Amino acid sequence: MTSVLHIDASLTTPEIHFDLEKAHFSIKGSSYPENSLKFYQPVVQYLADLVNTHTPDPAKTFILDVELQYFNTSTAKVLLDILRYFEQLYEKGQPVKVRWLYLEDDTEMEDAGLDYQTAVKLPFELVALHEEA
Amino acid sequence: MNVSYEHRTLFRYEGPLDMQLLPQIVKSAEQLLIGEKVRTPLRRKIISILIELAQNVIHYGIHNHPLANPTISLTRGGDDIVLSISNPIHVSQELFLRTYIENLLSMSKDEQNALYQNVLTKSDYTDSGGAGLGILQVLIKSDNFSYKIEPLGQEHAYFTITATFHTNNS
Numbered sequence: 001m002t003s004v005l006h007i008d009a010s011l012t013t014p015e016i017h018f019d020l021e022k023a024h025f026s027i028k029g030s031s032y033p034e035n036s037l038k039f040y041q042p043v044v045q046y047l048a049d050l051v052n053t054h055t056p057d058p059a060k061t062f063i064l065d066v067e068l069q070y071f072n073t074s075t076a077k078v079l080l081d082i083l084r085y086f087e088q089l090y091e092k093g094q095p096v097k098v099r100w101l102y103l104e105d106d107t108e109m110e111d112a113g114l115d116y117q118t119a120v121k122l123p124f125e126l127v128a129l130h131e132e133a
Numbered sequence: 134m135n136v137s138y139e140h141r142t143l144f145r146y147e148g149p150l151d152m153q154l155l156p157q158i159v160k161s162a163e164q165l166l167i168g169e170k171v172r173t174p175l176r177r178k179i180i181s182i183l184i185e186l187a188q189n190v191i192h193y194g195i196h197n198h199p200l201a202n203p204t205i206s207l208t209r210g211g212d213d214i215v216l217s218i219s220n221p222i223h224v225s226q227e228l229f230l231r232t233y234i235e236n237l238l239s240m241s242k243d244e245q246n247a248l249y250q251n252v253l254t255k256s257d258y259t260d261s262g263g264a265g266l267g268i269l270q271v272l273i274k275s276d277n278f279s280y281k282i283e284p285l286g287q288e289h290a291y292f293t294i295t296a297t298f299h300t301n302n303s
Contacts, residue, residue, distance in 0.1 A: 011156035012152065012155070012156055032155075032184045032188065033152075034152045034188075034191070069177070070159075070177065070180060070181055070184060071181075072181075072184055072185055072188060072267075073185060073253075073266035073267055073270055074266075076253055076266070077253060077266075080253060080254060103173060105172070105173050105174055106173055106174055106177055107174040108174055108177050108178050108181065108274075109177070115250065115253075119250075119253075119254055131173075
């Protein structure tokens with residue numbers, strides 16, 4: 001499988017940057033595509049392949065950074081699917097950490113992160129970001 | 134003459150709605166809410182709901198109706214921001230919508246939240262949407278919710294959802 005998956009951001013979709021070599025996976029921006037399943041299909045395929053082929057490396061921690069401004073409910077469900085793939089990797093022995101990044105006063109996004117934290121069995125950190133001056 | 138600024142239209146769009154236009158509407162509404170000094174959490178809550186409802190219109194509404202277009206409006210009334218979205222629907226959708234919304238309205242906030250979590254974690258979803266989560270999200274996040282379905286000719290109806298948000302809660 002390819003090591004890097006990159007999808008540029010658009011007005012309605014986030015930047016996706018998954019880099020297996022660097023053990024860093026990032027979803028950043030707004031996510032309200034017309035068809036979330038279609039948009040996230042390459043991401044889901046990448047993760048399905050990763051789950052099937054990856055040999056756990058305890059020396060590396062996979063970091064998944066999720067930093068979203070807006071996301072619609074169909075994205076909400078796909079996000080859970082994405083987290084479930086990382087959960088499978090974690091269950092197979094691959095160290096994984098999810099960092100849910102949100103602006104410090106954005107309680108909406110903080111609450112969404114708390115919901116996901118409850119829904120999956122993964123090391124899950126909520127990180128409040130300070131707005132740039 | 135006294136002029137009241139208590140009820141002001143901040144934003145109003147009437148016309149065809151699609152995914153090319155939606156980001157521009159989102160950007161305009163966001164800028165107007167920043168201008169109104171609506172704090173970030175509430176602003177993002179309102180915009181999230183605007184996106185959700187507008188996408189419902191795009192996915193499920195009747196397009197190119199000769200008598201009525203989708204309408205999106207944001208109004209300031211004292212400490213409240215009122216978001217209202219209307220669109221033509223087919224009369225066959227009316228019973229489903231009424232039953233679905235009345236069922237949600239009969240639930241407590243806790244029950245609505247539990248249902249949201251249940252649908253999010255257990256249900257399938259369609260290509261276009263999130264398994265009916267949109268309207269449920271509006272109910273959970275808004276401070277007041279109302280809807281109306283008005284006749285629009287023989288085969289259609291005009292469906293309006295109005296969500297109110299208290300700025301002094303944020």
